[in-house]
Amino acid sequence: MTDLTVRRLLIDLERPVARHWCGGDAFLTAWFNALSMSFPVGEQFFIDSVRDGAKALPEAERAAWEAEVKGFVGQEATHRRIHALFNAQIEKHGLVNAWAPRAEARMKVLAGADPRHALGITAANEHFTALFAEWLLGHPEVLANSEPRLQALWLWHSAEEAEHKSTAFDLYRALGGNHAWRVKWMRRITVFFLVDALRQTVNNLRRDGTLWRWSTWRSAARHLLGRQGLLRETFAPWRAYFRPDFHPEHQHSERSATWLRENSALFVAVGR
Numbered sequence: 001m002t003d004l005t006v007r008r009l010l011i012d013l014e015r016p017v018a019r020h021w022c023g024g025d026a027f028l029t030a031w032f033n034a035l036s037m038s039f040p041v042g043e044q045f046f047i048d049s050v051r052d053g054a055k056a057l058p059e060a061e062r063a064a065w066e067a068e069v070k071g072f073v074g075q076e077a078t079h080r081r082i083h084a085l086f087n088a089q090i091e092k093h094g095l096v097n098a099w100a101p102r103a104e105a106r107m108k109v110l111a112g113a114d115p116r117h118a119l120g121i122t123a124a125n126e127h128f129t130a131l132f133a134e135w136l137l138g139h140p141e142v143l144a145n146s147e148p149r150l151q152a153l154w155l156w157h158s159a160e161e162a163e164h165k166s167t168a169f170d171l172y173r174a175l176g177g178n179h180a181w182r183v184k185w186m187r188r189i190t191v192f193f194l195v196d197a198l199r200q201t202v203n204n205l206r207r208d209g210t211l212w213r214w215s216t217w218r219s220a221a222r223h224l225l226g227r228q229g230l231l232r233e234t235f236a237p238w239r240a241y242f243r244p245d246f247h248p249e250h251q252h253s254e255r256s257a258t259w260l261r262e263n264s265a266l267f268v269a270v271g272r
């Protein structure tokens, strides 16, 4: 069981956010904005899947899960609330969230299905989130020229994602979820996630008028495919998910603990 603290981040998101808030880089801004657009809907899905999964546990096992489920739900609920505030700011730049309605429509297919399917989907998404989080925490230069409150937003979220990366996975297994379906969902989620994230990024860049700038594509190539790029650095740990003996805890996330320790002035703990 993981001991999860819910933290309220002490930042003001009522103040406007600059158009190219990520260090003036149009691509990085559009990419982070795209991810943020998926969070309110996506994280509600993760919350529901973990809650429903916990309810499906045998009565005798439920008490042991209570604290971790509460911590997971509290962390994700805080993330989605704060990203909704952030999204309201970036939508003032003329951006339109096409990802969320598409994801919502897709989720309807799961109504009435075995709760292990939703948990398998959540576990796959949480692996992606944890990989992205670890990459971001390991590359402070990506956010170095952004406002401190926005650095805090993304790094706090990343740190908590690394912290609760095992919850959905462990619950899936506790409910008897098997390897075959776990990797089947990972294959599908990989396609959905990459296509959705790239589509929304392109959508954001088009509305921003920066899609066809050379600097946009140079940044995309560098940050996604470059030597220390996201896709290149996360490929091996992504592939590890397909091993039968995989567990999220096998992948290191000490950067998360370090960040939380060194930045405790940025948040208050609201529950355990």
Ligand SMILES: [Fe+2]
Pocket: 043, 075, 076, 079, 080, 157, 161
């Ligand atoms: Fe989250």
Ligand SMILES: [Fe+2]
Pocket: 046, 076, 126, 129, 161, 164
């Ligand atoms: Fe999460």
